Amino acid sequence: MDRPTVSPGRLLAATMALTLPAGAVLAAGVAAGFLTPLHGLMGYVAVLVLTLPLLRPHLADVAAVNRWTRSLAQGADADPPVLRRRPLDDAVAAIAQLRRGWQNDRAALAASARWHEAVFDSLPDPLVLIAESRRVVRLNNAARAAFGRDITGRDLAAILRDPAVLEATDAVLAGEAGRETEFALPVPVERNFIARVERLDGAPAEGTTAILALHDITTVRRLEQMRADFVANASHELRTPLSTLLGFIETLRGPARDDSQAREQFLGIMFEQASRMARLINDLLSLSRIELNEHSPPSDRVDLVEILDTAILAMQPLAAAKTMTLVRRFERDSATVLGQPDELAQLVQNLLDNALKYGREGTPVEVVLRSAERLPPAAAHLRLGASVALTVTDRGEGIPREHLPRLTERFYRIDTARSRKLGGTGLGLAIVKHIINRHRGALAIDSVLGQGSSFTVYLPLAAEN
Ligand SMILES: Nc1ncnc2c1ncn2[C@@H]1O[C@H](COP(=O)(O)OP(=O)(O)O)[C@@H](O)[C@H]1O
Ligand SMILES: [Mg+2]
Incomplete structure (x- = not known):
């Protein structure tokens, strides 16, 4: 100076x-x-x-x-x-x-403002601060991510076109009490939100008068939808054979009462339909039992080689009926995992069953067991060198790529009529998926159209003792 x-x-x-x-x-x-x-x-x-x-x-x-x-x-x-x-x-x-004194106060105020901004930014729900005439004052990180861009200084309508949300915002800005409404963001993937608009009285940072908080309820809505779909699907799957059964019982009591030839034929169909219902109920029960235990990993030491050999032997007649062969290619003499033997047997049986069902007549189905040499993204939680990979490969028509992510959903089938005709319930891969989850493993599906599909199960090997 x-x-x-x-x-x-x-x-x-x-x-x-x-x-x-x-x-x-x-x-x-x-x-x-x-x-x-x-x-x-x-x-x-x-x-x-x-x-x-x-x-x-x-x-x-x-x-x-x-x-x-x-x-x-x-x-x-x-x-x-x-x-x-x-x-x-x-x-x-x-x-x-x-x-x-002023300098200290000012530093404390700045630190406190920074802290509040950090809290605002790190909250998981999208938050938007809004001033008069719907001008956006600030978005937190979650909001920027949800909307894909920053629109500070512009009208909220630039990112949110939902009329109910805009109306609620206008009402709150005009002095009404807080409001809540539900809406969907269609892009990039549809997501459902609950939007809450609240007045912010007495804290007009840059004229802020309202805060819009979004709560993502996509998962909740999806689960609700899945549950509803599941009940509808299960009832539908049971009703079809049941109506057939009832129809034939009527016929046998009435018009076909004394027709012994028709009776034989109808009883055969009835047996088939009743077996189908029994299979469906068995699969449903399996699924709910496995799901119930999914959070507690099994602890028995089980050798996958034994499980596989038993299953291959049991499936031999089915293979022979389609002039197919089950080719065993094991690169290990044993593969001990911590597991539940019945569930592991069911897993293997479901995969072999599909390969025989969807593989072409006269082709081989290959069963390969080896130490995992690479882990796909789904198996990122497993350790290379301590995991085993079981692959079942068929030579069938293959699976169109768009179906792959949904195959393990309950009742999801590429061709429902064909699956039914082959005796399928549409629950096999859902059961496989849950058994793998319970065993802390992973599933990878690869398929080439016209050539065939392979299903690989990754499981953690048990520690030696
Ligand atoms: N190896 C395979 N090759 C081709 N498609 C398959 C194969 N395995 C499963 N799929 C498809 O996945 C669907 C679901 O399989 P799954 O849950 O076992 O039910 P299901 O066999 O009773 O139909 C099948 O309906 C079929 O469309
Ligand atoms: Mg199946």
Whole structure:
């Protein structure tokens, strides 16, 4: 800070004011005849000249302090001036202390604002601060991610076109109480949200008057939909064979009462339909039992080689009926996992069953067991070198790519009529999926249209003991 100078005019005026009493005494001396006017004048000039240098530094200090306090008042953050004389030191020290207090308060306020912003930004639900006329003041990270861009400063309608949400926002901005409404964001993937608009009274950061909080309920809605679909599907699957059964019972009691040939034929169909219902109920029960235990991993030591050999043997007749062969290619003599033997047998049986059902007649089905050499993304939780891979490969028509992610959903079938005709329930792969989940494994499906499909199950190997 450059040293403030005192203008000569001000300095002179101040000195004259200060030396006024001396001047008066000299004037009185002249009036009384003790001094000649010339001596009186010379004496006053002498007093003036002696006083000037004494006063000068004080005036400079006052100017410096003035300048400093003025700059502080204007919001600048200047250091206190260095004074030449003592009298103003206390005042300067007091002001400097006040200034330090302000500085600390300001730093604390800034830290607190940063903290609130960090909290706002890190909340998982999308939040939008809104000012009058629906202007967006701020979005948190979740909101930017949900909307795919930042629209600070623009109308909320630029990202949210849902009329109910806009209407709720307008109403709250106009002074109404908080409101809640549900809406869907169609892009990039459809998501369902509950939107809550609340008034923010008394905290008008940049004019903020309302906060819009979105809560993602996509998963909840999807689960509700799945449950409803499941009940509808299961009932439908049971009703079809049941109506057939009832129809044939009517016929056997009525028109075909004495027709022994028809009776034989109808009883055959009835047996088939009843077996179908029994299979469906068995699969449904299996599924719910496995799901119930899914959170508790099984702890028996089971050798997959034994399970596979038993299953292959049991499926031999089915293979032979389609002139198919089950080719066993094991690269390990044993593969011990912690598992539940019946569930593992059911898993293998379902995969072999599908391969034989959907593989072409006369083709082989290959069963490969080896140490996992690479892990697909779904198996990222497994350890290479401590996992086993079981692959069942068929030579069938293959599965169109778009169906792959949904194959393990209950009752999901590419061709429902064909699956039914082959005796399928549409629950096999759902059961497989849940058994794998319970065993902390992973499933990968690869398929080439026209060539065939392979289903690979990754399971963690049990630690040796
Ligand atoms: N190896 C396979 N080759 C071709 N499609 C298959 C294969 N395995 C399963 N699928 C398809 O996946 C669907 C679901 O299989 P799954 O749950 O076992 O039911 P299901 O065999 O009773 O129809 C089948 O209907 C079929 O469309
Ligand atoms: Mg099946």
